[in-house]
Amino acid sequence: MKILAVCGTGLGSSFMVEMNIQTILKELGAKDVEVEHSDLGAATPGAADIFIAGRDIAMAMKHLDNVVELNNLLDKKELKEKISTVLKARNII
Numbered sequence: 001m002k003i004l005a006v007c008g009t010g011l012g013s014s015f016m017v018e019m020n021i022q023t024i025l026k027e028l029g030a031k032d033v034e035v036e037h038s039d040l041g042a043a044t045p046g047a048a049d050i051f052i053a054g055r056d057i058a059m060a061m062k063h064l065d066n067v068v069e070l071n072n073l074l075d076k077k078e079l080k081e082k083i084s085t086v087l088k089a090r091n092i093i
Contacts, residue, residue: 001092002034003083004048006057010039013073017052024080028093050086052079 003021007014014037021035036048043051043061051067058069068082087093 001032001050001090002036002048003050003052004043005035005037006040006043006051006053006061007037008040008057010037010042013054014038017070017073017079020076020079021052021083024076024083027080028084028087030087030093033087033092049090052082 005014005017005021007017018035018037025033025035038047040053040057040060043053043064045064049066051061051064052070053061053067054070054073058067061067068086070078070082072078084093
């Protein structure tokens, strides 16, 4: 499974979210999950199984059906809840 954290330029907030996702995956004991970060242009069908982005960027990703929208990029609790939900639905944890 591949998760792609997305922001406008693929440099700042997406990298921060990627690091937070990696920490959460370790906490959850999730295996075989690859995490990367990128800009909005790389968020194309097939680029990842799950895309994670803030609300403003997620609104520009309507062409994808597997987007997890974050209300607050800094809220690790929200991120963990949403990641857990996705991983449970896919029987990864």
